Structures are given as C-alpha cells and as structure tokens.
Amino acid sequence: MMKRVFAACVALVLTGPAYAAGGDVSLTERDWSFNGPFGTFDKAAMQRGFQVYREVCAGCHSMKYIAFRNFADLGYNEAEIKAIAAQYEVEDGPNDDGEMFMRPGVAADRMPSPYPNDNAARAGNGGALPPDLSLIAKARANGPDYLYSLLIGYKDAPASLKVPEGMYYNDAYSGHLIAMPQPLYGDDVTYADGADASIEGLSADVTQFLMWAAEPKMEARKRIGVAVVFFLSIFVILSILAKRRVWADVH
Amino acid sequence: MSAEKFQNPVVRWIDHRLPVFSMLDHEKYDYPVPKNLNYMWNFGVLAGLSLAIMIITGIVLAMSYTAHVDYAFDAVERIMRDVNHGWMIRYIHMNAASFFFVVVYIHIFRGLYYGSYKAPRELLWILGVVIFLLMMATAFMGYVLPWGQMSFWGATVITNLFSAIPVVGDSIVTLLWGGFSVDNPTLNRFFSLHYLMPFVIAGVVVLHIIALHRFGSNNPIGIDASGPQDTISFHPYYTMKDMVGIAVFLLLLAMAVFFFPNAMGHPDNYIPANPLQTPAHIVPEWYFLPFYAILRAVPDKLGGVLLMFGAIAVLFVLPWLDRSPVRSARFRPLFRIFFWLLLIDAVVLGYLGGKPADGIYVVLSRIATAWYFLHFLVILPLLSVFETTKPLPKSISEPVLGASKGAA
Numbered sequence: 001m002m003k004r005v006f007a008a009c010v011a012l013v014l015t016g017p018a019y020a021a022g023g024d025v026s027l028t029e030r031d032w033s034f035n036g037p038f039g040t041f042d043k044a045a046m047q048r049g050f051q052v053y054r055e056v057c058a059g060c061h062s063m064k065y066i067a068f069r070n071f072a073d074l075g076y077n078e079a080e081i082k083a084i085a086a087q088y089e090v091e092d093g094p095n096d097d098g099e100m101f102m103r104p105g106v107a108a109d110r111m112p113s114p115y116p117n118d119n120a121a122r123a124g125n126g127g128a129l130p131p132d133l134s135l136i137a138k139a140r141a142n143g144p145d146y147l148y149s150l151l152i153g154y155k156d157a158p159a160s161l162k163v164p165e166g167m168y169y170n171d172a173y174s175g176h177l178i179a180m181p182q183p184l185y186g187d188d189v190t191y192a193d194g195a196d197a198s199i200e201g202l203s204a205d206v207t208q209f210l211m212w213a214a215e216p217k218m219e220a221r222k223r224i225g226v227a228v229v230f231f232l233s234i235f236v237i238l239s240i241l242a243k244r245r246v247w248a249d250v251h
Numbered sequence: 252m253s254a255e256k257f258q259n260p261v262v263r264w265i266d267h268r269l270p271v272f273s274m275l276d277h278e279k280y281d282y283p284v285p286k287n288l289n290y291m292w293n294f295g296v297l298a299g300l301s302l303a304i305m306i307i308t309g310i311v312l313a314m315s316y317t318a319h320v321d322y323a324f325d326a327v328e329r330i331m332r333d334v335n336h337g338w339m340i341r342y343i344h345m346n347a348a349s350f351f352f353v354v355v356y357i358h359i360f361r362g363l364y365y366g367s368y369k370a371p372r373e374l375l376w377i378l379g380v381v382i383f384l385l386m387m388a389t390a391f392m393g394y395v396l397p398w399g400q401m402s403f404w405g406a407t408v409i410t411n412l413f414s415a416i417p418v419v420g421d422s423i424v425t426l427l428w429g430g431f432s433v434d435n436p437t438l439n440r441f442f443s444l445h446y447l448m449p450f451v452i453a454g455v456v457v458l459h460i461i462a463l464h465r466f467g468s469n470n471p472i473g474i475d476a477s478g479p480q481d482t483i484s485f486h487p488y489y490t491m492k493d494m495v496g497i498a499v500f501l502l503l504l505a506m507a508v509f510f511f512p513n514a515m516g517h518p519d520n521y522i523p524a525n526p527l528q529t530p531a532h533i534v535p536e537w538y539f540l541p542f543y544a545i546l547r548a549v550p551d552k553l554g555g556v557l558l559m560f561g562a563i564a565v566l567f568v569l570p571w572l573d574r575s576p577v578r579s580a581r582f583r584p585l586f587r588i589f590f591w592l593l594l595i596d597a598v599v600l601g602y603l604g605g606k607p608a609d610g611i612y613v614v615l616s617r618i619a620t621a622w623y624f625l626h627f628l629v630i631l632p633l634l635s636v637f638e639t640t641k642p643l644p645k646s647i648s649e650p651v652l653g654a655s656k657g658a659a
Contacts, residue, residue, distance in 0.1 A: 037510050065328050131522075135328070138513060139521035174531075214521070217331070217338040224339070225509020232502040239498040243491040250286055250483055 049209025366578030473578030540604030
C-alpha cells in the first residue's frame with residue numbers, strides 16, 4: 001500500500017509542475033529530428049530555415065544573440081560565413097572623426113536587428129513588439145511544436161468572433177488573436193535544393209533553425225550526455241557490487 | 252587516539268601539532284553507526300554533495316555573470332553560448348538546485364517517518380530546519396539572477412509579501428529592494444546574498460553534523476544502540492552504502508542535465524525581464540509550490556504570509572508536539588497512516604500551488620492547508636497520548652538476527 005501511495009505521489013510531483021500552454025489551444029506535434037536523447041539537428045533544414053528567416057521573418061524580428069560565426073553549426077564553411085556576413089551592413093564606430101559608420105559584416109558580428117530600438121519596432125508594427133527570436137523556441141511551452149503550429153495556424157475567424165483591426169485569428173495562439181499577420185503562405189522563398197516549400201515545409205524548416213538558435217549546444221549536450229550516462233550506469237553497478245562485498249560479513 | 256597510529260612520518264608530524272588526521276580517523280572508524288540503516292539514510296550525504304555541486308558550479312558561473320539589469324540576461328546567454336562548456340555548468344547548477352530540494356524533502360520526510368527529531372536529537376532537527384530555510388532564501392535569490400520574466404515577477408511577488416507586516420512592512424520592502432521597485436539595486440544585493448548564503452549553509456551544516464555525531468544516527472527501528480554488536484564503523488560500510496546512493500543520484504542528475512535541462516524551469520524565464528508586462532501566471536519554482544498554495548489559500552495577505560511561515564515554524568517545535576516516546580513509525584500503526592496522509596497532503600499542496608488561484612483549486616488549497624496544520628498541531632499531540640504502540644524490540648541486533656538468534 002505504501003509503495004502504491006509513494007508511486008502516486010511521485011507521479012503527481014512529476015506531472016504537477018508541467019506548465020501547460022494556454023489551455024485553449026492544441027498544438028500539432030511533429031517528430032522533430034532533434035527530439036530524444038540521440039536527436040540531432042538537420043543541417044539542410046536549418047540552412048533552409050535560415051533562408052526563410054532572412055527573407056521573411058527578419059523584416060521585423062531580430063536575432064541579436066546569434067553571430068555569423070555561429071552559422072558554422074548550420075554546415076557553412078568559413079568562406080561561406082564570410083560571404084553571408086558581408087551581405088549585411090553593420091554599424092561600427094566611432095571612427096577617428098567621432099562618427100559612427102556602416103561597414104560590411106564580418107564573421108564575429110552579431111546579426112543586425114531590423115529596428116534600431118524597441119520603440120521603433122513598435123512604431124513599425126502597429127504598437128506590437130515583434131519579439132527577438134534567438135530564444136523563442138525555449139521561451140514558449142513546447143517551443144518547436146508551438147512555433148510550427150503558430151505558423152500554420154492562421155485560419156478564418158469563427159463568425160461569432162469579431163477580429164479587431166490589426167489583429168489576426170490563429171488556432172495555436174492563446175486567446176486566438178495575434179498581432180502578427182500571417183507570415184508564410186507556401187512558396188514564399190525559392191529553395192535552391194528544391195525541398196518542399198509548402199507552408200508546412202517552410203514552417204518546419206524555420207522551426208528547426210529557431211530551435212538551433214535557442215539551444216545551439218544541444219548536439220554536444222546530448223553526445224556528452226550519452227557518454228556520461230553510460231559511464232555512470234557502470235559506476236552504479238560497480239558500487240552496488242562493492243557495497244555487497246563489503247557488507248557480506250555484517251549480520 | 253594518539254598520533255602513533257599513523258605510519259607516514261609527515262602525517263604523524265602534522266597530526267601531533269594539528270590533529271586533523273586523528274579527527275578524520277575518528278569519524279571514519281571509531282564513530283559507531285547503527286548497522287540497520289536503510290537507503291533512506293543516504294540523503295544526508297546526498298544533500299551535502301548537492302551543496303558542494305551548487306557551490307562549485309556557482310563560483311564558476313559567477314566568473315562570467317554580470318549583476319546588472321541591462322546585462323544579466325545577456326551574461327547568462329553568453330555563458331550558454333560562448334563560455335566553454337558554460338551551458339553544462341549552468342544546466343548543472345539549475346538542475347542540481349532542484350535535485351537538492353528533492354533530496355532535502357526526502358531527508359525531512361525520512362526524519363518525520365522514523366522520528367529522528369525526538370530527544371536527544373531536537374537541536375539536530377532544528378538546525379536542519381534552519382538549513383532548509385536558508386536554502387529557500389538562497390534558491391529564491393538565485394532564481395532572480397538570470398533576470399528573466401519569472402525572475403523579475405517572482406521577486407516582485409515574494410518581496411511584496413513582507414509589506415503585509417504591520418507598521419514596518421513597507422520599510423522592510425523598500426530595504427529589500429534598495430529602492431521603490433524591484434530594480435538594479437535589488438539584483439545587486441540578491442547576487443551578493445546569493446553568493447554569501449551557501450557558505451552560511453555550509454556553516455550550519457557543520458553544526459548539524461556536530462549535533463548528529465553527539466548521539467549518532469537514528470535508525471529504522473528507532474531504538475538506541477545498546478552496544479558494539481548493534482553498530483558498525485562508518486568506513487567502509489556506510490561509505491560504500493553512500494557510494495551507491497551517490498552513483499544513482501549522479502546518474503539521475505546527469506539524465507536531467509543532458510536530456511531534460513529545462514524540464515523543471517519555466518519557459519517565461521527565457522524572456523528578458525519586462526517590468527511593464529506581467530506574465531499570465533506567476534509561479535515560483537516547483538519546490539516552493541506547497542508553500543505558495545498555503546499562502547494563496549488565505550484570503551487575507553497578512554494571514555497568508557503568517558500561515559506560510561507558520562508551515563515552517565511548526566517544524567521547529569515538532570519535537571515538542573509529538574511527545575510519543577516511540578520514534579519509528581514502524582511501531583506506531585496510527586502515526587504511520589497519518590504520515591502517509593501528510594505526504595499526500597504536501598504533494599497535493601504542491602500540485603495546487605502550480606494551478607491558478609480560482610474556483611475549486613482555492614477550496615482544495617484551504618482543505619489541504621487545514622490538514623497540514625491539523626496534522627502537526629492536533630493529530631500529533633493527540634497520538635502521543637492515545638496511540639497504542641507495538642512492542643519495541645530489545646535491541647537493534649534482535650530484529651536483524653531474527654529467529655536465527657535463538658538457534659545460535
């Protein structure tokens with residue numbers, strides 16, 4: 001009886017603090033390549049996701065914690081990273097005359113933001129602030145599924161609901177009224193590798209990219225984790241054997 | 252206890268002048284430990300290990316952290332992205348904090364079950380409650396440091412509790428904040444205190460151990476060791492038994508750190524603190540949830556605060572609430588039932604603390620809160636008088652040897 005009570009307590013403890021999303025929404029769950037203890041990022045999908053971010057999201061959303069040098073994780077080599085960085089104009093300075101000036105980006109630069117500050121971002125988006133996307137996949141419950149569901153979640157509002165000016169109806173958004181207009185419709189970008197550019201394909205790719213941005217060390221973490229867990233499992237077995245041996249003479 | 256027992260001349264020279272080796276030797280071999288301790292007695296050592304892990308990872312984190320409202324969040328991201336293995340250090344620190352509380356809660360409930368708070372171990376128990384209080388203060392201030400949304404709003408809610416104190420409440424809150432809202436001075440003093448407190452805890456842990464070694468460990472049957480046949484030396488027996496617990500603890504911690512590092516955190520804390528935007532639900536870390544439920548169960552602010560601190564205050568006087576001379580629940584059939592009810596009650600409170608404070612949850616919180624205090628203030632004193640306990644064994648060896656003793 002006691003064991004059963006204990007097991008019930010453990011189950012309650014484990015499920016209790018699981019902070020559920022909104023409650024009024026249901027998310028589309030996908031079998032992401034990065035799920036599970038052996039999960040890894042899909043480099044090709046991340047490169048495509050970066051293209052989606054760059055050509056669509058980056059109009060409003062910054063990613064200020066990401067530097068161009070980090071794109072080595074996406075499978076780009078040094079020359080490619082330099083070329084990507086050089087496509088951006090970065091503010092530097094002050095120079096010897098005390099002036100700020102623009103120059104082409106280098107690998108060490110962080111990605112420039114679309115707006116100089118939050119107020120400018122609000123002014124450009126009807127008062128709503130487009131959040132920085134560097135950490136968005138960790139800053140929402142069930143991050144990747146949430147982002148994917150949000151991006152494919154734009155629907156016509158039910159007749160009973162009056163959608164105010166500047167708001168849009170979204171299935172996955174808590175409260176269903178979101179200030180962000182539908183960003184992806186399918187075929188918004190042209191993939192060089194001919195991959196699926198439907199709204200689902202684009203959304204999955206950009207989600208993959210954003211998950212990497214939020215947790216860039218995930219692959220190293222899981223790789224080390226497997227080794228550590230393997231090592232400690234042996235340690236557990238050895239310590240049990242050693243303990244039994246030492247205790248053999250205690251009655 | 253002469254220094255001659257050491258072979259190494261350097262050790263002998265030092266020990267003659269500074270008897271640290273004799274002291275260690277004494278704790279290792281001469282300190283008698285009841286031979287019937289079960290794995291529940293691993294959790295003291297595991298709590299010490301958790302504290303060590305927290306201090307070591309914390310010192311390393313502080314090397315790359317900046318306690319300023321404009322830089323704290325960025326500093327943590329820099330640790331996660333650019334500091335070599337910074338992500339590992341931080342995830343260990345985050346998850347070991349949760350594990351520390353798991354371990355300490357099991358340690359506390361083990362003490363409750365086996366009556367480890369009873370004479371002559373009252374001070375040992377009280378020092379333990381002091382450590383628990385210090386841990387809660389440390390954990391709360393540590394959670395503020397990343398300066399995410401939950402950091403900021405958690406700090407705002409908890410510090411505001413003190414404003415419920417009559418007359419001086421508002422002054423105390425201003426003092427805690429170092430200003431008129433949670434802001435840069437708050438973050439600075441929380442960082443300073445968060446760094447200080449673990450060492451205060453370590454000091455109280457030393458006292459806790461001194462008090463423990465005065466009468467030695469309690470044991471599952473709760474009667475005192477009657478002689479050498481009832482005890483064994485700490486080393487190698489309990490060092491090896493603790494090793495098993497340590498190995499399992501590290502294995503579980505590693506699984507959390509490497510595979511579910513954010514499972515016990517709140518996603519909102521990856522959003523930078525914004526004083527102008529309140530999160531939908533402000534929830535503290537999971538280990539505070541039972542107390543949070545008690546706080547919110549009371550419609551009056553001061554009442555809620557008093558009851559929340561009262562929930563810990565009853566632990567201080569527990570040795571005098573439970574007057575039953577029998578320590579272990581094994582020989583207290585009624586107490587044992589109420590123990591499990593209390594454990595369920597605590598878990599239910601934790602569950603309710605994570606739910607919004609409306610509707611059925613408030614009603615349940617009130618029932619669970621009432622039961623918590625009823626257990627300590629009414630049931631335990633009554634049980635001490637009316638419970639018929641089972642007969643105690645004559646010695647620790649008797650139940651261990653069992654029937655075979657007669658044959659021998």
